[in-house]
Amino acid sequence: MTAEDSLREMLAMIELELRRLRHDRTEIYTRAIQPILWLAVFGTVMSEVRGIPTGGLPYIDYITPGVLIQSTIFVSVFYGLTIVWERETGILKRLLVAPASRSATVVGRSIASGVRAVVQALIIFPVAILLGVKFIPNPIYITAAFLVLFLISGGFAAVSIFVASLMKTRERFMGLGQALIMPLFFASNALYPIEMMPPALQYVALVNPLTYAVDAVRGLLISGDLSGLAVDVAAILVFDVVIFAVASVSFRKIIE
Amino acid sequence: MLSPAGVPGMTLAIETSGLTKTYNRRTRALDGVDLQVWPGEVFAFLGPNGSGKTTLMRILTTQFRPTSGEARAFGTDVVRRGSEVRRMIGYVPQETSVWLDITGRENLLIYSKVYAVPKDRRKGSIEDAIQAMGLEEVADRMVNTYSGGTIRRLEIAAALLVKPKILFLDEPTIGLDPSARKAVWESLTAFKGECGTTVFFNTHYMDEADHYSDEIAIINRGRIVKSGTARELKRSLNGEILRFSRNHKQEHYQTHGQNGFDEYAVKKVRELDLVRDAAVSGSLLEVYVDDGERALPLVVEALWSEGVTFDRISTARPTLDDVFLRYAGSCRSGRGGDGG
CATH class of the missing domain: 3.30.70 (Alpha-Beta Plaits)
Structure with missing residues (x-):
């Protein structure tokens, strides 16, 4: 096994995801409904309340980064379902018999899921503009924001592969997947500033990778405040490296 | 069909000695398997459910490590030099191993990349595999429109992309109707005739082992209880x-x-x-x-x-069914009928 084999497998996994998307985009559209409702209904209504200190931003603008990230995380976390399905079929066995390393399979699948998640975000992006969200019109910032989305989704796809290796059936996986996403979303700065939370929850928010991703994307797309960007990106990278390693180790178990 | 004579100095395609595999320190799936498969042979591995067939195949294809014992593919140790072994084998698991939501050709393209087929040979390999398995007409259709037999031929085609020296097939025709089974075997036989690949397959279908294999081994409770050509096995039952x-x-x-x-x-x-x-x-x-x-x-x-x-x-004449029942029939009631 060489680095070249591993890289080739990763690229092949990304290509696979893009080809699947080309044939069937239904999932991407149906998954866009929920985040659009968050923006169109929740965002619009809560804008009228004006009870949340958003630093002068309209509330719908304030929550757009969080909603974008939540929608991509949904894609990643349920990516584990694909892995559970592939475990039930023979695909994983077959990938294990390929020359690339097992970690290349895990990282490759995670990155592929990240790509799928970014496509998901691309659908919501124009809808947000139609709803009146004002993005900073800087192509470099926007590209950087999508890179952050990609990194955080890849990490959560690895979380999902890790969960899939523990919960080997679809039903168990569904249960845990559902139980994971909303608490993460609520225990982050996606909908309100951390300072508003009870102290205990603030600690949770500080170790929640979503908080850093939301902060980075909000800075890049909406507020233009990039003072925390370096810390945010560093936190996301640490999360990715750790979870890729954990998922690669646990992946062995998935096939036995 | 004749089995190739054991030429001294010739490297065996598959060789195992004293292979054991214990799950969770209790369940003994393999209990000292000694096996020899000659290059170019079609080797059928028969056994009841839970007898250790799939475990052996997964060890030989480097997915698992054995608990003890050794296994080599063309002289290469499958445990210590797994990545080299992976380059020379093709493997088709029992369950569906292609993606259903892309086309057959796309599946082959993805697998050719995963299996490190060099870029300049990729297109040729895919065309060869499509042709070998008779998939020309369906290659550009979505796999979820295929019949079970066609999916199986696509899976085998994916294993042929690397022009393997050994092709491992785990229950290759399970669940297929007789005409689909025949089509799978006809394609396989033609491919084997052309490329001389060693084929190692697990099966429940005695007629397949009888018709298509050069050599057969019967496994029961993790041990090989009898091996030989179909003719020899049948003869072993009172001729x-x-x-x-x-x-x-x-x-x-x-x-x-x-x-x-x-x-x-x-x-x-x-x-x-x-x-x-x-x-x-x-x-x-x-x-x-x-x-x-x-x-x-x-x-x-x-x-x-x-x-x-x-x-x-x-x-x-005793059929292979009789042979199977004699040597492996009493899976649950003890190692009955133990003749080898």
């Missing part, structure tokens, strides 16, 4: 049975003992060199022989010389 029956209306039936077969004549038949045993049941004389073609004239002559007449001779 053949020659059945002589006579017409009830004939006079002899009234005048001779043993329902018409003279006891002395039966004894004489029993004493013949090529005869293992003989038994009378009703108006039927059953003679157990190793080689029916050679024994028949001698038995007929012995009966005639004693003045015994008969009006019908039939021969029955």
Whole structure:
């Protein structure tokens, strides 16, 4: 096994995801409904309340980064379902018999899921503009924001592969997947500033990778405040490296 | 079909010695498997459910490590040099192993990249594999429109992309109707004839092992209980049975003992060199022989010389089903029928 084999497998996994998307985009559209409702209904209504200190931003603008990230995380976390399905079929066995390393399979699948998640975000992006969200019109910032989305989704796809290796059936996986996403979303700065939370929850928010991703994307797309960007990106990278390693180790178990 | 003779110095395609695999420190899936498969052979591995067939295949394809023992593919250790082994084998698991939501050709393209087929040979390999498995007409359709047999041929095609030296097939035709099974085997046989690949397959279908394999091993409870060619295995069950029956209306039936077969004549038949045993049941004389073609004239002559007449001779050969039941039939009630 060489680095070249591993890289080739990763690229092949990304290509696979893009080809699947080309044939069937239904999932991407149906998954866009929920985040659009968050923006169109929740965002619009809560804008009228004006009870949340958003630093002068309209509330719908304030929550757009969080909603974008939540929608991509949904894609990643349920990516584990694909892995559970592939475990039930023979695909994983077959990938294990390929020359690339097992970690290349895990990282490759995670990155592929990240790509799928970014496509998901691309659908919501124009809808947000139609709803009146004002993005900073800087192509470099926007590209950087999508890179952050990609990194955080890849990490959560690895979380999902890790969960899939523990919960080997679809039903168990569904249960845990559902139980994971909303608490993460609520225990982050996606909908309100951390300072508003009870102290205990603030600690949770500080170790929640979503908080850093939301902060980075909000800075890049909406507020233009990039003072925390370096810390945010560093936190996301640490999360990715750790979870890729954990998922690669646990992946062995998935096939036995 | 002949099995290639063991040429001294020739590297075995697959060789295992004392292979064991224990799950969770308790369940012993393999219990000392010694196996030899010669290059170019089609090797059928038979066994009841849970006998260790799939475990052995997953060790040979480097997915698992054995608990103890050794296994080599063309001289390369499957544990220590797994990545080298992975480059020379093709593997088709029992379950569906292609993506259903892309086309057949796209599946082959993805697998050719995953399996590190060099870029300049990729297109050619994909075309060859499509042709070898007769998928020309369906290659550009979505796989979820394929029939079970076509999916199986696509899966095998994906394993052929690397032009493997050994092709591992785990229950290759399970769940397929007879015509789909035939189509799979015809494609495989043609491919094998062209490329000389060693084929190692697990199966439940005795007729497949009988028709398509050069060599067979039967595994039961993690041990190989019998191996040999289909012919040898069948012969190991008392060879053949020659059945002589006579017409009830004939006079002899009234005048001779043993329902018409003279006891002395039966004894004489029993004493013949090529005869293992003989038994009378009703108006039927059953003679157990190793080689029916050679024994028949001698038995007929012995009966005639004693003045015994008969009006019908039939021969029955044990089928591979009989062999399987004899050596592996009593999976749950102990290691019964252990003949090897």
